[in-house]
Amino acid sequence: MLDWIVGYMPENIATFGEDIDYVINLIGYIVFIWWILAEGVLFYFLFSSRKKEGVKATYEDGSTMKAMSWVLIPVVLVLGFDLFIDYKSHSAWDKIKIQLPKADVVYRVMGQQFAWTYTHPGVDGKFGTGDDFEPDDLVVPVHQVVHTVISALDVIHSLWIPNLRFKQDSVPGRIITGWFEATKTGDYPIACAELCGTGHGVMASTLKVLEADAYKSWVAQQSAAALAQ
Amino acid sequence: MSASTATNTVETEPMLAPHGRLGMWMFLASEVVVFGGLLASYIFARLRHSSWDEFASQTMTSIGCINTVLLLTSSLFIVLSHHWAERKDIKKSGKYMLWAILLGVLFLVFKGYEYQHEFAKGITPLTNLFWSYYFFITGLHALHIVIGLVINALTLREIRKGQNLQRVEVAGLYWHFVDVVWIFVFPLFYVAS
């Protein structure tokens, strides 16, 4: 019901994607109900209290505790729902941004003016060795934890992968490690979400999720090519 | 900053404080956050880079010390000038105000000498981030000193003419604020801990 009003989110293919979608939908439903109530009360009051001949307005300045409770009780309910939302949101945030599960694959992602560059450590899994290579797209195996060590060369960018519900600013001078685990193979869009100059709108890239063995052979083949140079 | 001296004969609620003093205090309260934010940013940067202690030791602590003494003394003179202005003693109030202005100018002279000394040693705001903060904060403070001197000079002219004596207090407030800022700037830059 909410999607029709608030909008259709792209298909979620990340493990922590469910948590984020759960929090968004939870907020969506609570907030939508409160909104309907508030606007309903507002328009009902407008309609019922319009000027009628011979009917004088009542003198109610809401200074007594009883009168104020009409406002304070709903507000306490709002506070209760808010705290519940914040508790749910924090547990999701803690899982996504604070805890870092063990990495199966590590990528270095470097944001620069108007392109994302990915560095794969190669078969030996260590950076700075001969077999490192820089693929055009972020190629990752399915059902494996991928670490993205994110930084930037010049200005602030933001790695934005809608289908993974993944967004992390890349700040020059800071190295931030994000992680995700894809649950479905296929090609998904990557974009830059933070204004980074005239080319901000063309920093497109793609996330390719492959089966585990297809990924392994792709890495072997790329490392061999890198070693050849 | 001319405070209106409208002697409104109309009955009003009791005035909380003279316009000038109240307005200046509100302005200073917002200035606290300007210099506070700036010094906080400097302290954060300094905590991030332990190498800055060595740079901080290159600042001329002796000049910093003299400048602090100068500002404290000129604060004393301004408070005395305000004290005598309240008692309508034009001569004494003017004398102390003049001394306060002279000491302020002397502060700028020493500051200029210090800057010139550092430029001679090849230190400029671009050498590194410490010196950028150093020149920016002390420069902004020196600018406030210049504004303070202009205010004090205008007030001195008013004292000589014997009118608007409550402005001495307002000028004094601003000058003391600039002294308080220097009290915090001095240890941060000149006492290499």
Place this chain on the structure above:
Amino acid sequence: MSSDQVDMGHLTPKTYTIIWAILLGLLFLSLFAGMVKSPVLATVMIFGVAIIKAVMVMFYYMHLKVEIVYVKVAVLAGFLALFFFVVGVYPDVVGQFSK
């Protein structure tokens, strides 16, 4: 019209000069504090002295002590806002995360 308010908290030129002398004393104290060996003690002493000097100038020279409550609240609000800023920014800008 406005200088009829009460005498500024019984402060006379003599007391102002005494306060001035104390301030100078504190200045030299902070200089010696610079020589103290342990860096933590030195920083605490230096900034402690600076805060005392600042409070003295504000209370006695700026007559904050005898000022109306609204002004005291305004100055306190200024320092409170600063405190929120420092507490909010410190862990991020200086924390291990930002290395």
Place this chain on the structure above:
Amino acid sequence: MTSHQSNFWNYYIFSKDHKMIAKQYLITGLIMALLGGLMAYVFRMQLAFPGEAVPGFGDVDSGTYNQLITLHGTIMVFWVGMPILLGAFGNFLIPLMIGADDMAFPTLNMMSYWTFFVSTLVLLASFFVEGGPASSGWTAYPPLSARPEYSGVMWGMNLWILAVALEFFSVLMGGVNYLTTTFNMRTKGMKFSRMPMFVWMQLAATVNFMFSVGPLIAGALMLLLDRTIGTSFFVPDKGGDPLLYQHLFWFFGHPEVYVLLLPSLGIVAEIIPTFSRKPLFGYKMILISTAFSSVLAFMVWAHHQFISGMDPRMAMPFGLLTIIISVPFAVVLFAYIATLWKGSITFTTPFLFAIAMIAEFLIGGVTGIINGAAAADIYVHDTYYVVSHFHFTLVPITIFGMLAGVYYWFPKFFGRMMNETLGKIHFWITAITFNVIFIPLLQMGMGGHQRRIPDPTEFEYLKGMMGMHKTATIALIILLIAQAFFIFNFFYSMYKGKKAEANPWKSTTLEWDAPSPPVAHGNFEVIPKVYRGPYEYSVPGCKQDWSPQSAETVN
């Protein structure tokens, strides 16, 4: 009374009269609102029909697009919201509402407008400078804004920083004036507990501004040094930290949105009781929750930086405080709604705009909870969802709130009534098209549409949203055209509108005791005394359903 001979210069240009200064702020603000609106037209046309030349403007390449969105944001916040809500209404109404003859510092008040005028000129000059105006967003995040070569704009950005700094000094001067006037110049009987909510809200807004602008003034100067002489306060090449600027900016940024919200809530707090003939519900409750929210406003700023590379553990305190700060505003909004209950409401244009402000702001508040919850913010941050959220809060504040104030106090400003039918046509078109613009943006944001990109068709997954872009743009064009009703009504009624009596709406606050327009210098023929609270409507036992503050006895 500061006497000044009323030749052309002193009366119109260098006037120290708070009413003339208010009109100067109002006219400048409205002109800049038109400019900001036209910029929105240009970049929305580019979004709806990417690549095609925009009629009336020409080609919009990505550099120009960034410049347009930067200036749209800057102008609407600093050159429309602040001058009109704080400058125009604050200057005009605070002395009138507390029964004073003028501001505490008339000269400083005049200087505040002229600093604002110079800042407007400096901003407009930055358009024609080589390299064009600023183009790194109204937030100007370094390092993009700290080095000219990253954004390709040199002097345009420097002038932009200078203009914003000048605008801050002008509002600071105004703030000092408002506080001193309200503390010192209230007429006999106008105790603090009897001040109208409008004056309280102006004070709260001024306090929010004065204690939050400091770090940003320091930040702006550091940014200016980074750009001009090449220091690296915010550029990491020599140890600087870009996130420090974000903290300095948003420490100011969040209280800034309350600096815009509170005056608008003040305007609505005057209009709703007048047209429902009923006292404002819970005067003290609103006051306490406004004070509480003003203190909280200084503790929540980092919800703009959840995923900006800040330490993620800090999201816990800031997320919690952000969620809590929605509570005091829920109290204020519910109190305004409760004021309507069992009232006797007449639907005039100011009342319609005030109700539209409440109704739309409810959507704004409601769509904000997702941004406050850190986990959900991961998805919606920097998307059109956020753009739509802050338009659902800022547009009701600066457009509906401001228009409600203009329609309500126009008789007092210019002595003539505005035309009701034109007002109602203007209202209905504006209110409906506003929703048609921003509901699609909500949906685009949820679909993952990131913000500030000139050509959505570059991305496969955004191609499906072009239909929504077109509807939003067409709705925007209709909205802009509908403003013609207001502009005509505004200038026509100024000279040819029906003559207004002193108290056309039968309201109780003091400004309606002065003639319309008020006496040139001195406001009132006889400065009134105050005998009762500001919202004494339909007092039981009184035949007349309103008892003005200044009337000693009411039969």
